[in-house]
Amino acid sequence: MEQALLNTLIGTAALLGVAVHQLIFKRFEVDKHPVVVFVGFAIAPFALSRLLNSYLAPSAQLPTSMAFLLVGIFLATMGLSLITYRVFFHPLHNFPGPFAARLSKFWCLSQAAASGMRWHRVNVQLHEKYGDYVRTGPRELSISDPRAIPHILGFSSKAFKGPFYDSMEDSVNTTRDRVFHKQRRKVWDSSMKSLLQTYSPVLEGFTDIFLSRLNRQLGDPIEIKEIANHYSYDVMTQLAYGKAGGFLSGTAGKTVDAVIAGIKDGVDAIGLLYHVPWMLNLVVTFGSIGGPIKAWNDWSKHAVVERKKNGSKDVDLMKYLLEDTNDDAKGRELLFSESRLIMSAGRRVSYCETVSIALTEIFIVLAYKPEYVAKLRGELDPVFASDSFSCETAYPVLESIINEVLRLYPPVLFAAQRVTPSEGITIDSIFIPGDTVVSMPYYQLNRDPRNFVQPNEFIPERWTEKSDMVMNRSAFIPFVVGPGNCPGKALALMELRSVLARTIREYDVQIPPNVSFDWGFFDGVKDLFVAWVPTMNLIFTRRQSVRSQTLI
Numbered sequence: 001m002e003q004a005l006l007n008t009l010i011g012t013a014a015l016l017g018v019a020v021h022q023l024i025f026k027r028f029e030v031d032k033h034p035v036v037v038f039v040g041f042a043i044a045p046f047a048l049s050r051l052l053n054s055y056l057a058p059s060a061q062l063p064t065s066m067a068f069l070l071v072g073i074f075l076a077t078m079g080l081s082l083i084t085y086r087v088f089f090h091p092l093h094n095f096p097g098p099f100a101a102r103l104s105k106f107w108c109l110s111q112a113a114a115s116g117m118r119w120h121r122v123n124v125q126l127h128e129k130y131g132d133y134v135r136t137g138p139r140e141l142s143i144s145d146p147r148a149i150p151h152i153l154g155f156s157s158k159a160f161k162g163p164f165y166d167s168m169e170d171s172v173n174t175t176r177d178r179v180f181h182k183q184r185r186k187v188w189d190s191s192m193k194s195l196l197q198t199y200s201p202v203l204e205g206f207t208d209i210f211l212s213r214l215n216r217q218l219g220d221p222i223e224i225k226e227i228a229n230h231y232s233y234d235v236m237t238q239l240a241y242g243k244a245g246g247f248l249s250g251t252a253g254k255t256v257d258a259v260i261a262g263i264k265d266g267v268d269a270i271g272l273l274y275h276v277p278w279m280l281n282l283v284v285t286f287g288s289i290g291g292p293i294k295a296w297n298d299w300s301k302h303a304v305v306e307r308k309k310n311g312s313k314d315v316d317l318m319k320y321l322l323e324d325t326n327d328d329a330k331g332r333e334l335l336f337s338e339s340r341l342i343m344s345a346g347r348r349v350s351y352c353e354t355v356s357i358a359l360t361e362i363f364i365v366l367a368y369k370p371e372y373v374a375k376l377r378g379e380l381d382p383v384f385a386s387d388s389f390s391c392e393t394a395y396p397v398l399e400s401i402i403n404e405v406l407r408l409y410p411p412v413l414f415a416a417q418r419v420t421p422s423e424g425i426t427i428d429s430i431f432i433p434g435d436t437v438v439s440m441p442y443y444q445l446n447r448d449p450r451n452f453v454q455p456n457e458f459i460p461e462r463w464t465e466k467s468d469m470v471m472n473r474s475a476f477i478p479f480v481v482g483p484g485n486c487p488g489k490a491l492a493l494m495e496l497r498s499v500l501a502r503t504i505r506e507y508d509v510q511i512p513p514n515v516s517f518d519w520g521f522f523d524g525v526k527d528l529f530v531a532w533v534p535t536m537n538l539i540f541t542r543r544q545s546v547r548s549q550t551l552i
């Protein structure tokens, strides 16, 4: 090949690299389609040499090695253009933050890995160092300014879900189509409302099984996370498919157990990859071909198909979702993905997990702080004595303990991600440019002295008699707020109230005598989108007064 032609090709490749960055990568979320991008770059050298050679004379053919060089030059100038833009010209360039975070989200991933998947704690340090608005990625800001909550998350905000949600199949939670989300949320909200009107006896039935399981192991150390998990899986299988999975009773079956164990093993990866959604997208795409993700997809699909075929004698969420979903390929896929969303989301987190995380944390706290067990009994004993307990009622002391644990140790650590509208958003005098990925970390907000007095202390009374210790209630958003808020909040609270109140009524709970325990235990919590709580055994014994009554 002639040198002059080669020089022209090299110059064109270099210019194209800059142009593709400026015209495409800078303007569109190309990382939504990582498979297409990677395959595109992988075949580019071969396609290029083939295309050029079909025009060039046989004596001037382009060798494939030269095509690789051209693609390399194209990528290098594209990378250079990208780096220069991100460092010097990006609309966020005036926001403070670590230098490396300006260049790539890989910085966050590396920090999450170095902290042992404790990004929530890394983020606290970032805000301490850089202030309320920290640039944590090329087009991303972490915001801890409580004034920003309604602007970013509220119902009137024009910001909507960010690129993280693209890494998963479409569902009410993951869709980025605002109109579709609104329609689907109507279905979910009305379904949950109808369902919960009759659901408390069903829940109490599962609490009966939970208590009988505790009863069988009285005096022995019990892995609290496991039993809490089984409870919430049973509630959710019943809710989703009208049939409990048999987790508490041990009849769930090996397939389901194995599938769930497989998913749990993969959950660590989510704690890393949620920082780089296109990588998560790749894992999910290839994971769907085989392995635990595929096994879970198949299982949950089968559960929906069976449920549809056989119906259900009990009212369940599927009844309502089925009624409001078109019976076509798209509708069926939506149902499959939402059944996974409820049960395990197969592709990332489980909303079952959130309840069991909260239960686990609250039981551990009560074992460590028995004075609150006494306080709870003071509130609830008369209620049980008059046979008027209802898990639909918010009892002040019980609610204060639940709130305080959710505040200090929120089960969802992933801060809801939003993208600002093209015209940007102004928060008081601070302008956030359009198309910025923004998030508001719950963990950080909950531990901010502007929001709570003595924010790092466990003081449930702040939710009752010491209300002046809550300075900004609107910063307490464990179930998030606005259009993407949690439709399962009422159900989750019913579960927590039922299990906690009825367990404390009958049993004492303590940390095993050979285990030394303090609040530092919770430093071990990992941020895997939802919180991962270290394993802890607790000992349940029959409550002293109940025991003496039985003896009389």
Ligand code: HEM
Residues within 6 Å of the ligand: 172, 173, 174, 185, 341, 342, 351, 352, 354, 355, 358, 410, 411, 412, 415, 416, 417, 478, 479, 480, 483, 484, 485, 486, 487, 488, 489, 491, 492
């Ligand atoms: C203590 C328990 C729970 C907590 C702390 C919690 C918290 C949250 C949070 C923070 C979100 C927003 C997630 C995001 O930004 O993507 C969310 C969304 C959601 N939650 Fe919950 N949740 C709990 C229990 C439940 C339960 C029991 C259900 C079952 C029905 C549920 C169903 C959902 C759904 C479907 C969404 C997506 C809503 C949307 O995007 O419009 N959650 N939850």
